[in-house]
Amino acid sequence: MSLGDDSAGGPGVSWSIDDPPSVGETEQSTKVAATTHVQALQAHRFGVTQSEQDLLAIEEIKDKVKLLDHQLTAAHRAITNMGRGMLFADEVGLGKTIEIGMVLKEMDIRGTRESVLVLTPAQLAPQWQQELREKFDLEFVCNYDEEFRGFNAHDKIVASIDTAKAKRHVETVLNRRWDVLVLDEAHYARNHDTKRYDLLSNVEYEEAFFATATPVQNNISDLYNIVNLIRPGLLGTRQEFQNQYVVDNDDSQIRNSKALQRKLDRVMIRNRREETDIDFTNREVRTNTFEPSDDEAELYDAVTEYVRSSYSSEDAKHLVLLLLQKEVVSSPSAVLSTVEKWLRGDGSATITKREQEQLREIQEVASRVTETTKQRRLREVIQTVEDQLETARVVVFTQFRKTQDEIAESARELDRHVHVVNGDYSSKEKDAVVSDFERKGGILVATDSISEGRNMQFCNVLVNYDLPWNPMKVEQRIGRIDRIGQDREVHVFNLALSDTVEEHVLDKLYGKINLFTQSIGGLRDILSRRETSGTDFEREVFDRLRTADSEVELENNFEEMAVDLEKNKAAAEKASAFSKEVLDSFEKGGEA
Numbered sequence: 300m301s302l303g304d305d306s307a308g309g310p311g312v313s314w315s316i317d318d319p320p321s322v323g324e325t326e327q328s329t330k331v332a333a334t335t336h337v338q339a340l341q342a343h344r345f346g347v348t349q350s351e352q353d354l355l356a357i358e359e360i361k362d363k364v365k366l367l368d369h370q371l372t373a374a375h376r377a378i379t380n381m382g383r384g385m386l387f388a389d390e391v392g393l394g395k396t397i398e399i400g401m402v403l404k405e406m407d408i409r410g411t412r413e414s415v416l417v418l419t420p421a422q423l424a425p426q427w428q429q430e431l432r433e434k435f436d437l438e439f440v441c442n443y444d445e446e447f448r449g450f451n452a453h454d455k456i457v458a459s460i461d462t463a464k465a466k467r468h469v470e471t472v473l474n475r476r477w478d479v480l481v482l483d484e485a486h487y488a489r490n491h492d493t494k495r496y497d498l499l500s501n502v503e504y505e506e507a508f509f510a511t512a513t514p515v516q517n518n519i520s521d522l523y524n525i526v527n528l529i530r531p532g533l534l535g536t537r538q539e540f541q542n543q544y545v546v547d548n549d550d551s552q553i554r555n556s557k558a559l560q561r562k563l564d565r566v567m568i569r570n571r572r573e574e575t576d577i578d579f580t581n582r583e584v585r586t587n588t589f590e591p592s593d594d595e596a597e598l599y600d601a602v603t604e605y606v607r608s609s610y611s612s613e614d615a616k617h618l619v620l621l622l623l624q625k626e627v628v629s630s631p632s633a634v635l636s637t638v639e640k641w642l643r644g645d646g647s648a649t650i651t652k653r654e655q656e657q658l659r660e661i662q663e664v665a666s667r668v669t670e671t672t673k674q675r676r677l678r679e680v681i682q683t684v685e686d687q688l689e690t691a692r693v694v695v696f697t698q699f700r701k702t703q704d705e706i707a708e709s710a711r712e713l714d715r716h717v718h719v720v721n722g723d724y725s726s727k728e729k730d731a732v733v734s735d736f737e738r739k740g741g742i743l744v745a746t747d748s749i750s751e752g753r754n755m756q757f758c759n760v761l762v763n764y765d766l767p768w769n770p771m772k773v774e775q776r777i778g779r780i781d782r783i784g785q786d787r788e789v790h791v792f793n794l795a796l797s798d799t800v801e802e803h804v805l806d807k808l809y810g811k812i813n814l815f816t817q818s819i820g821g822l823r824d825i826l827s828r829r830e831t832s833g834t835d836f837e838r839e840v841f842d843r844l845r846t847a848d849s850e851v852e853l854e855n856n857f858e859e860m861a862v863d864l865e866k867n868k869a870a871a872e873k874a875s876a877f878s879k880e881v882l883d884s885f886e887k888g889g890e891a
Contacts, residue, residue, distance in 0.1 A: 354378065356404040356435075364434045365784055366401070367577065369570045370394050374401035376568060377508065384507040384529040386485070388514050388569040388882070392579070394783060395510040396430055398568075399481055402508060404435040412478035412505070414454045415439070419483040421459040422771075427483065428457045433726075451475055460488070464498040477504040485509040488528070489521040499528050513875060514567070515882060519545055519553055522563075530566050534559075569882060580759075580785050582777075584815040586793040587680075588802055589672050595631075598664045599799055602627040602634060605657045607845045621841045628801045629765040630673070630702040631665040638662050673764060673794050674709040680792050681713060681742065684760050691740035692758040696776045697765050698747060706764060707744045716741025722748035747772060749779070756784040762792045766801055768840040770814045771822050777815075791815065800844050803853070807861040808840070811868065826867075 354375060357366065369389070377385045377398070387395045406412040417439065419427050424441050431437040440447050442458035450456060450463070450471040460482070463472050480502060482488065488495045507529045515522045523540045526533060534540045544559050546552035553559065572579065591599065606620045619637065626633035638658050641650060650658070681693055695710075697703050700721060710717045716739045720732040729749055736743045737757045747767070758780050767773055781789040795801040809815070814822070826836060843860055847853035 354401070354405055355408045356401055359408065360401075360404060360435055364397060364400075366397070367394065367575065367783065369575050370398050370401065373398040373568045373570065374405065377402045378405050384566070385509075386514060386526065386529055386567045387508065387510040388567050389512065390569075390571050391512045392783065393570050393572065393575060393577070395512070396427070396483070397434070399508050399510060400431055400435045400437070403431070403437060403479070403481070406479070407437060414475070414477050415456070415479040415481065416450070416463075416472070416477045416502075416504075417457040417481040417483070418460040418463055418499075419457065420487060421461060423483060424457050424459050429726075431457070460495055460498070464494050469498060472498070473501055473503070475503070477502065478506075480504040480507045482507065482509045482528075483511075485511040485525050486513050486521065489514075489524050491524045496524065496528075526563070526566055533562055533566060577783060578786070580781070580788055582781055582789045582791065582815065584791045584793070586795065586805055587676060588795045588797045588805070589676055591672055591796045591799070592668070594664060594668045595672060595796065596798070598631060598634065598661065598668065599627050599796070601657070601661045601664055603844070605654070605661060608657070609654055610845055620845075621838070624800065624841060624844065625765070625768070626699055626702075628796055628799045629697060629699050630671060630705050631668040632701040632705050633699040635662060635665045636701045638665070670709075671705075672796065674705065676794055677706065677762060677764065678709065678713060680762060680794075681710070681715070684790070692736065692743070693741075693760045693762060694743045694745060694755065694758055694780065695762045695764050696745055696747065698767060699765070700746065702765065703744050703746055710742045710744065713742075718743045719745075720749055721746040724748075747776070754782060754784070755779045756782060756786075759785060759787040760790045760792075762794065764794055766793060766795060766804060768800075768804055768837045769826075770809060770836075771826060773809075773814060774822055800840070803844075803857045804840060807857040808864060811861040811865045813868075 354371070356374075357371075360366075370393075373387065373389070377387075387398055389395050389398070403412075403415060417427055417431075425443060428439050428441040431439050437455065439455040439457045440453045442456070442462045447453070447456075450458070450468055451474070462468060480499075482499065488499055490496060491500075509525060509529055511525070514525055520537075520540075523534055523537065527537075535543065544553055544555055546554050602623055606624050610617055610620055619641075623634065623637055626637060638661050642655065642658055642662070677695065684693055685691065695706055697706060703719065703721060707717050707719050716736075718732050718736045718739075718741060720729050720743065724732065732743070733749070733755060737755070743755075743758075761777060761780055763773065763776065767776075777789070777791055793805065795805055839860065843856040844853065847856050
C-alpha cells in the first residue's frame, strides 16, 4: 500500500505491504508525515504569497485608477485565496467595484481565468461594462449590446441577473462552466426561495466574487444564503447553522459569534469608513425655488391641462406626454421641439383636431418666452460661486438637448469657457471634453449621458438645472463629483419653479427620503422596496400629477406617495441598522 502526495501537494510516506512497520514506527512515521505535510503546505502558501506580493495589475492601471490601501489589500487577499471565492462587503462608497475589477485585471494579466460572467441589477450592467473597459482595459460584452449573441458566444459577459435567469437564456447559462462568477448587489439574491437564488445555486463556476454593502438585511439567514452560494458547506447545513448560531430560531439574534466570525473571516472582506484613510468631504445642498414669470406659469398650466385631457394608457402617446410634462419645467425650447414635431405629424399617435388646437396654443405661449427664470438664476449662481468659492468650474446638468443649447447660449454671455457634452459624443469625445473642462475651467453643460462612468473630482460645484423624478438619477449626477478623491466641500444647487411638479418632488418626495444625505446603497434599498410592487417611480409621479382634479387633490396625492416612501425609508434604515449591528459584533468578537 502506498500513501502518496495529498491534494495540497505535500509529500506522503510510503511503505510496502510485505514489510509493515511496527506500531511505534507507525506513530513516528505519522508524526514525520504530518510535520512534512505542514511544512510543505506552509512553503506552498508562502510561495504563493511571495509570487503575488506585487500585483502586476498595479502598473497596468496606475494612470487610470487611484488605488487606495484598503482596495489593494482586498484585491491581494482575493488573489491569494484563488479557488475559494470571496464576499466583498465594504461599506458603501469604499470602492468594491474597483476591488473586484483589480482582481479580474490581475487574472487577465496572469492568464489564470478566461470565462467571466458578471451579473448585476439591470440598471448597473452598462456601468460595470464601462468601468471595466475604461479603468481596467477589460473588454466585456453586455447583454444590452447589439453584438451580444447569447451566453455561450462570449467569454467575458456583463449581464442583468434577470436576463440570465430568463427562460430564453437560463439553460445556456447553466450548461456552461464559468471560470469566474461576479455578482454585484448580492443582497438582492439573499432569499433562497427565488428564481435568482435558484439560478446562482445551479450555475457552475470555479470561484465567485460577490459584492454587497449589506450582506445582512432583515435577518441572519440572509448571510447564510449568500455565503453558502460562494462557499457551499462553510457554514454547515441550514439546520446546523440555525442550531449553532441563531438564538432559539430567532433570526434577529445571534450566538457563538466568535466562532461565526472565524468562519466568515475565511470568505468575507469588510472595510468600514472609519477604518480607512479616506477623508470624506461635506456636501452642501441649496435648493432654490423661484416664482415663474406669467408666461412660464401659463405655459406650465397649458401643458399640464393638455397632458391630463389627452392621456390614454391604451395608446403610445402616454410616453410622449410624460416627456412633455418633464420638458415644461426644463425650458420652453424643449417643449417647442416636441410640440412642433407633433404638429408636423412626426408623432407615433394620431392627434385629434381638439389636440391640435391645444398644441398650437402651447406653441404660441412657449414662443413668447425669450429668457427664462432659470437662465437668469443660473447666471447668478455661477457668479456667486466664482465670488465666494475657490473654484472656476461648474457642472450644469439637464435632461434635454434643447435645454442644453439654451443653457450654453446663456452661459456664453458670462464670457466663460463653455463646454458641451451629450449622447451624440463617442466615449473618446466625452473624455476629451471632460479633459478640456478640467484644463480650462468654466462651465460644463451636460446631459445625463455622463451622469455615470465619468469621474470629475477636480470640480466641486454642480447645478441641477432640471430634476429627474427618479432620485437615483439625481444621486448619480452628484456622484460624478462627490466621490473618493474629492478633497473639497461639494456644493449642489437645485433650480426649481414653484407651483410645479418639481416643487412637489423636491418637497414631498426627496425630503422624505433625505435624498441629498443618502448613499447610493441607501437609495437603492428604499426604491427597491417600492419596486417590488411593480411600480415605476417616475411613472407614479406622473400618474399622481395627471389624475389630480385640484390643487388640494394634487397635494394629497404627493403626500400619500411621500408617506409610502417614508415607510420604505424606515424599513431600509431598520434593515441597515440590523446589518451593521450583526457585522460589528463579528468584528468585535462579541457574544449575544
